[in-house]
Amino acid sequence: MGKISLNTGYCKSCGLCIRxxxxxxxxxxxxxxxxxxxxxxxxxxxxxxxxxxxTVCPDYVFTIEDQTGxxxxx
Amino acid sequence: xxxxxxxxxxxxGANTFCPGCGHGVVVRLIAEALxxxxxxxxxxxxxxxxxxxxxxxxxxxxxxGCPHGRASACAAGIxxxxxxxxxxxxxxxxxxLSIGLAETVYSAQRNEKxxxxxxxxxxxxxxxxxxxxxxxxxQKTTTTVDGRSVNMSGVPLDIMKMFGQIxxxxxxxRGSVHDAQNILNTKRYIKKAFEAQMAGAGFSCVEILSxxxxxxxMEPVDSMERIAxxxxxxxxxxEIVTGGxxxx
Ligand SMILES: Cc1ncc(C[n+]2csc(CCOP(=O)(O)OP(=O)(O)O)c2C)c(N)n1
Ligand code: SF4
Numbered sequence: 226m227g228k229i230s231l232n233t234g235y236c237k238s239c240g241l242c243i244r245x246x247x248x249x250x251x252x253x254x255x256x257x258x259x260x261x262x263x264x265x266x267x268x269x270x271x272x273x274x275x276x277x278x279x280t281v282c283p284d285y286v287f288t289i290e291d292q293t294g295x296x297x298x299x
Numbered sequence: 300x301x302x303x304x305x306x307x308x309x310x311x312g313a314n315t316f317c318p319g320c321g322h323g324v325v326v327r328l329i330a331e332a333l334x335x336x337x338x339x340x341x342x343x344x345x346x347x348x349x350x351x352x353x354x355x356x357x358x359x360x361x362x363x364g365c366p367h368g369r370a371s372a373c374a375a376g377i378x379x380x381x382x383x384x385x386x387x388x389x390x391x392x393x394x395x396l397s398i399g400l401a402e403t404v405y406s407a408q409r410n411e412k413x414x415x416x417x418x419x420x421x422x423x424x425x426x427x428x429x430x431x432x433x434x435x436x437x438q439k440t441t442t443t444v445d446g447r448s449v450n451m452s453g454v455p456l457d458i459m460k461m462f463g464q465i466x467x468x469x470x471x472x473r474g475s476v477h478d479a480q481n482i483l484n485t486k487r488y489i490k491k492a493f494e495a496q497m498a499g500a501g502f503s504c505v506e507i508l509s510x511x512x513x514x515x516x517m518e519p520v521d522s523m524e525r526i527a528x529x530x531x532x533x534x535x536x537x538e539i540v541t542g543g544x545x546x547x
Binding site: 235238239241262276277279280281283284285287288290291299 | 302303304305306309310313314316317318319320321322323324327357478479482483512518519520523
């Protein structure tokens, strides 16, 4: 399935990952990082570990660990 | 096949581009390509002037800062004395196609065997969004306040068309960062350009359509839609020359 983790310290709240995610697993959270951006949050239950967010993110926020078994990989 | 998607080690930390800037994606694609081809340790990047110079912040490889417009001349020189190294220039459309057009054209014309990466966002990003040679007709910038007109400044410059006329060129492609599919294709183009260079085939160039949300005065998501629409309609995406050059 893949396990998504986020380095929200790098997030600039651009929203490109939300646009890319076909599962609606990403949203802007209520939290703000040190740079002052409202950061992204991921819903583990909706994420299929495809890596689309990793691919489109300009800010190196996402890591998808162990995509083994996921039908949806990029 | 890698079953983990993680940021390449060659990326040293956060970048300092604006939110939604396409430069951040291109820098990561270069890092991935270099690592996958085994050239992260011998690559040398000739860094342009512009927001493109912020490649310095995140990309942990050997780099040299070049005078404005001269990154391709510097890359050509470095490649001539270090032919075993993978050498590429990292330039904006202002740097490579405005002040540096002569160096750009003669690098291709002289068949300099490095790879030119041109990040085309259609404006001078760093200096506040002035028009570049690639600004589209009708596009409003700080120097084309009523929109670029053909009468005042001619048609937008399509460097792939110009390069395409030079028969010795080894590899040419235009990619884009406006969605995941195009980002993955662009990575493939960058790898093919690097491979053509290391095979000694000749000059290679990948131009990449990229947003500048700050100076386009658009949200990042809307900027990507603009590329999917009018920008890529004028600048067609895809490979222009493959398997060309000396090894053809
Ligand atoms: C000789 C010289 N002329 C002008 C400038 C001012 N200047 C700095 S960056 C830049 C334009 C950069 O635009 P582009 O190459 O498109 O890169 P971007 O910032 O969009 O990535 C200009 C004109 C300069 N630094 N040096
Ligand atoms: S000004 Fe434009 S090109 Fe420069 S970092 Fe910001 S979005 Fe990117």
